Amino acid sequence: MPRLFGTDGVRGLANRDVSVELALSLAQATAVVLGKGRSAEARRKQGRRPTAVVARDPRVSGEFLSAAVSAGLASSGVDVLDAGVIPTPAAAYLIADIDADFGVMISASHNPAPDNGIKIFARGGVKLPDEVEDRIEAALSGDALAPTGAGVGRIRRFADAEDRYVVHLLSTLPKTLDGLHVVIDCANGAAAGVSPEVFRDAGARVTVIGNDPDGLNINEGVGSTHPAALAAAVLEQGADVGIAHDGDADRCLAVDAEGRIVGGDEIMAILAVGMAERGVLRERTLVTTVMSNLGLRIAMREQGIEVIETKVGDRYVLEELSARKLSLGGEQSGHVILTDFATTGDGLLTGLQVVSEMARTGKTLAELAAVMKLYPQVLVNVEGVDRDRLGADAEIADAVIAAEKRLGDSGRVLLRPSGTEPMVRVMVEAADQETAEEIANDLAAIVRSRLAHPAA
Numbered sequence: 001m002p003r004l005f006g007t008d009g010v011r012g013l014a015n016r017d018v019s020v021e022l023a024l025s026l027a028q029a030t031a032v033v034l035g036k037g038r039s040a041e042a043r044r045k046q047g048r049r050p051t052a053v054v055a056r057d058p059r060v061s062g063e064f065l066s067a068a069v070s071a072g073l074a075s076s077g078v079d080v081l082d083a084g085v086i087p088t089p090a091a092a093y094l095i096a097d098i099d100a101d102f103g104v105m106i107s108a109s110h111n112p113a114p115d116n117g118i119k120i121f122a123r124g125g126v127k128l129p130d131e132v133e134d135r136i137e138a139a140l141s142g143d144a145l146a147p148t149g150a151g152v153g154r155i156r157r158f159a160d161a162e163d164r165y166v167v168h169l170l171s172t173l174p175k176t177l178d179g180l181h182v183v184i185d186c187a188n189g190a191a192a193g194v195s196p197e198v199f200r201d202a203g204a205r206v207t208v209i210g211n212d213p214d215g216l217n218i219n220e221g222v223g224s225t226h227p228a229a230l231a232a233a234v235l236e237q238g239a240d241v242g243i244a245h246d247g248d249a250d251r252c253l254a255v256d257a258e259g260r261i262v263g264g265d266e267i268m269a270i271l272a273v274g275m276a277e278r279g280v281l282r283e284r285t286l287v288t289t290v291m292s293n294l295g296l297r298i299a300m301r302e303q304g305i306e307v308i309e310t311k312v313g314d315r316y317v318l319e320e321l322s323a324r325k326l327s328l329g330g331e332q333s334g335h336v337i338l339t340d341f342a343t344t345g346d347g348l349l350t351g352l353q354v355v356s357e358m359a360r361t362g363k364t365l366a367e368l369a370a371v372m373k374l375y376p377q378v379l380v381n382v383e384g385v386d387r388d389r390l391g392a393d394a395e396i397a398d399a400v401i402a403a404e405k406r407l408g409d410s411g412r413v414l415l416r417p418s419g420t421e422p423m424v425r426v427m428v429e430a431a432d433q434e435t436a437e438e439i440a441n442d443l444a445a446i447v448r449s450r451l452a453h454p455a456a
Contacts, residue, residue, distance in 0.1 A: 003137070004133075005134075010118045013115055018117060023069050026424040028075070029136045031073055032142065033139050034101060034123075045243060048101075050153075051079045051080075051081065051100050053076065053091055053098070053161075054069055055094075057189050058085050059107070059196035059215060059216075060163050061114075062085075065118070065256070066082070067117055070155050075146070076145040078376035079154050080154070087256060088344035089342055089349065090165040090249075093125060093342065094125070094161055105121070108248075109250065110153045110187075110219055110246040110251065112218075112249070112453065113220070124343065125344070144455045167195065170426040172341045173352060175350075179203075179359075180359060181204070181240045181241075182205070182243060183230060184211075184351075185209050185223055185233070185245065186211040187222050188218050189210075189223065189247040195245060195249065195347075199243075199352070199353065202352060203356075207237050212372065222244075223428065224334055227253055230243075231255045231261060235258075240358070240365070241358065241365045242255035243347075243355070245347040257365065257366065263335065264292075265296040265331050265432040268336060269296055269300070270369060270371065271350075274360070276303065276305055281286040281327060286307050286328055287307075287310060288332075289312045289313070291331070291414070292307075292309070294375045295374045296372055298373070299373070307412065314331055314335045321339050329418070334347070338353065352372045364399045375412075375430065376436045377429045378433075378437050382447045383452035384422055384452070384453065385423065388417070390416075390451065393451065396451075403443060407429075411430040411435070413429075413443070414427040428440040
């Protein structure tokens with residue numbers, strides 16, 4: 001039986017894969033596992049109940065799913081603070097800010113509107129380790145908590161949730177944004193209510209697109225997965241910079257004044273250099289995944305900044321940041337973690353820090369991004385193969401060695417099995433696009449021939 005939890009919570013087609021019944025049961029199981037922590041027990045000894053924050057993005061299915069989660073928690077003796085529609089990183093921050101025992105975010109992030117998901121955060125607003133997710137999944141088949149009378153939880157509106165988050169974001173700024181014209185793309189998602197407000201409060205002149213969520217148009221032609229809309233708006237408005245969020249606003253991509261998209265790797269380079277100059281980049285170290293562009297590694301080396309690589313997935317980045325008490329890490333997707341201010345990727349925080357760096361240095365976004373050169377990167381997905389045999393195939397290994405020898409210091413090869421599908425991902429970086437495509441396609445052909453499933 002496949003594991004219920006994926007790389008970022010439970011996700012699927014709402015009202016089918018992610019049903020009311022699942023949401024209710026998952027909330028009850030979460031109360032069993034996370035409602036018995038030390039903080040929850042301390043509350044009980046004081047005659048109080050455990051507390052959880054529940055929030056959602058504006059998908060129409062989030063209305064009934066958040067109701068089901070709140071019902072499951074309250075019926076299990078957990079007091080619920082309903083924060084309504086707010087970004088995922090806002091929910092994580094609020095869990096820590098009010099010292100809640102845990103929290104639940106209803107969102108499918110950058111996925112289309114028919115999908116939805118359930119993300120669970122532990123006390124402190126941190127994502128759950130695999131072993132705790134496994135305990136919650138196991139608890140689904142056990143008995144739910146069923147208090148009566150005064151033991152039943154209450155559901156209340158978290159009235160100042162958004163205000164608390166805005167104040168927090170503004171407190172992180174090293175420099176206000178006075179004089180800068182920013183276009184914000186809210187992806188018709190959870191950022192629509194708060195991102196324009198916080199950028200205005202920070203001093204920027206703000207133009208907004210993708211800020212009319214109707215429950216069905218989240219991520220539809222806008223946001224970080226469709227940055228062309230933002231690029232066009234920046235050029236039309238003659239703005240200094242554009243900031244794009246995804247549906248739950250845990251990611252950030254940017255657009256410079258010429259309409260060029262500035263991705264997650266370039267954003268990390270900008271922030272790493274700026275933080276190093278200000279003396280707040282701990283151990284002068286940046287944490288990225290193996291998919292980050294070779295140009296980022298080269299640029300950081302030239303700046304005297306160490307780069308640590310992890311497996312693909314923000315949870316692995318966060319684990320490394322936590323283990324070494326570092327301050328900056330992230331992914332190519334624009335999921336950037338600034339541990340001095342957040343426990344997860346925060347697209348609003350990231351965008352504010354990038355624009356603040358423009359204000360601090362007096363440089364344009366293009367000038368800041370020029371700290372690194374993006375190497376052409378080609379990714380080929382080889383489908384329908386036996387991914388488990390990848391590491392043991394000598395012919396593939398020899399082909400990779402030959403490709404790396406051909407590229408020398410001006411390129412990179414990465415082959416990795418998909419974590420969820422019968423697929424091998426072939427990634428090649430090179431000094432020019434033609435070479436990257438040629439080597440990637442050659443390696444993909446070898447992988448396809450060597451790892452093809454035997455004919456039935």
